[in-house]
Amino acid sequence: MDEKRKVSIAVVKRLPRYYRYLSDLLASGITRISSKELSTRMGITASQIRQDLNCFGGFGQQGYGYNVELLYNEIKKIMGITTNFKTVIIGAGNMGRALATYPNFEKRGFELVGIFDVEPSLIGGSVKGIKIMHLYTLEKFCVDNKVDIAILTVPHDRTPEVAEYATRCGIQALWNFSPMDLKVQNGAIIENVHLSDSLMVLGYRLNEKRES
Amino acid sequence: MDEKRKVSIAVVKRLPRYYRYLSDLLASGITRISSKELSTRMGITASQIRQDLNCFGGFGQQGYGYNVELLYNEIKKIMGITTNFKTVIIGAGNMGRALATYPNFEKRGFELVGIFDVEPSLIGGSVKGIKIMHLYTLEKFCVDNKVDIAILTVPHDRTPEVAEYATRCGIQALWNFSPMDLKVQNGAIIENVHLSDSLMVLGYRLNEKRES
């Protein structure tokens, strides 16, 4: 009895954006907002906002609009920010260490519980008070700690094996920073970040602008 | 006389992916490929591949398929990888320094020419052989060097003013890492990265999977 159909990925990808705007509204003391007013701020249509939100429920009120705090908390729940995902970083290089100190992740409900690497000179060190451990101890670590997510910031050529190992340890979600499409393994969920892809799109758009 | 209509952003965003797959094919010594075979590897339809490529020209040959090296070089040109964009990093914190050492950017035609910050303890130091300079010297630096792109890895609250300053210095493209939608200023092109948005989507999908 699967009564509600799956929300499209296009909608899901807009949710963090709604969350950011609502957070800003809340911070500036605005308590109610109409889809019309929000659409002006976000640069999308009011129709789209109402359609998107109605995938999850009727959070508004006719003639009034939306209560900012209520809507903010609803999206917080929908996005799982209240879940407190236990997260490990695999790969304690520059990018791994940068992500470890990224302040936004904790605010969004992601708790860093461990950092792993294979490089002897790094192991035993710590980032943000969290010890860097040897990757081979991840399996034991996952038995003791219920790890939800692994952030993969490992060299390109090691990524597939590390991903495979992480999922074998029972980690169900991978956030991959290598410039490759990691294939789903052992049923794990994967988000590929592809920073250089994004930069290449910027380059394309810059050339396009200059040519016009 | 604008005879060719603008390529949709959906297509442009797939180009780096084609580029990666072709690079891999080239590395493994495969010299020709059909849209059918490539579609299997990439997990998209052959129709989409042919449609996408034909936005830019007819690179294939009936009965044969595509020459891998030729197609690779065409996409390289289309994406502007041959352009060698001069790039500066603004914000020499953890993320800025991590990006400075990210090996893929140079390979993709982005040359790091300067790093800027306002923090006195950082200025004078260097990353990857490139001196960290005071942000207020950026204007002069841009007069002496033709800077194409600024990578913004500055704190959230300083981002709008820094972006505005960078564009006033004549920089036409910004790659923004702050969790906010930077508005186009002085006609500059902007790509927002939004790492925490991506992580939140991963969290949503993980919850969704667990609930099913």
Next chain:
DNA sequence: TAGATTGTTAATCGATTAACAATC
């Protein structure tokens, strides 16, 4: 040549936008 595979047009699908009755 015959088989394979492109380039391109037409059909389908899904996402966005418009419209409006319901109702606060």
Next chain:
DNA sequence: TAGATTGTTAATCGATTAACAATC
């Protein structure tokens, strides 16, 4: 109550997929 604005259905738009004639 009258005005405003939602939730939702219908219309539109654009992107993806299918089909196939052209041709290597």
